[in-house]
């Protein structure tokens with residue numbers, strides 16, 4: 001049996017499926033957020049220009065849901081793995097919740113941003129922690145410079161965060177594992193193709209993802225069950 005050794009560089013990409021068992025809805029599929037909201041009306045620069053109140057209503061709802069969520073065994077297993085592998089683990093998430101951090105992961109690349117941060121849409125003020133909700137008819141938050149305060153989220157049509165660091169880690173990885181992501185949103189969906197041929201590639205999730213043919217191994221099941229089991233078996237010699 002192949003196993004993960006202390007000299008491997010493990011790249012883990014997580015998606016909405018990892019937080020599903022914590023009560024945070026995924027985007028696609030039954031009960032998915034994009035079944036009830038139109039992406040272009042709540043998660044795009046165009047939406048922000050046309051109707052910032054609707055955008056904040058959407059992210060306020062998501063902040064409330066995420067604030068009530070607790071990490072599940074998948075988040076905990078990845079935090080434990082960081083203690084063992086240290087810098088040999090690169091954890092990259094498409095999720096904007098803070099459940100990896102709540103589970104005690106300390107080095108997480110949030111490529112799609114962070115729900116509990118905001119930033120100015122005009123000046124270069126750094127993103128800051130913001131757990132407030134801004135539901136209409138409340139006033140929309142404003143920066144001292146007069147600009148609007150927006151969620152620190154990568155919207156459709158925007159460039160994901162931390163791509164330099166992420167691609168460096170992809171170039172170095174010997175094992176690539178994607179967990180709970182449907183494999184349709186770029187550039188994350190193509191990370192596996194970037195490492196294929198030189199890294200061991202593993203998918204774990206409830207359903208076969210759209211990019212399944214690029215993975216060498218596929219383990220179907222709930223992340224909170226499959227991931228801890230897999231790591232207990234594969235990382236037992238670490």
Ligand code: OAD
Nearest residue numbers: 015016017020026027028094180181182205206207222223
């Ligand atoms: P999706 O909603 O597209 O896919 C979630 C995946 O998780 C699906 O393949 C489900 O089968 C799987 N899943 C559901 N429950 C699971 C569980 N308990 N355990 C394991 N897997 C489970 O979410 P993402 O692929 O993360 O982007 O979506 C990628 C991006 O699309 C998001 O980051 C977001 C969205 O639009 C932005 O907002 C920029």
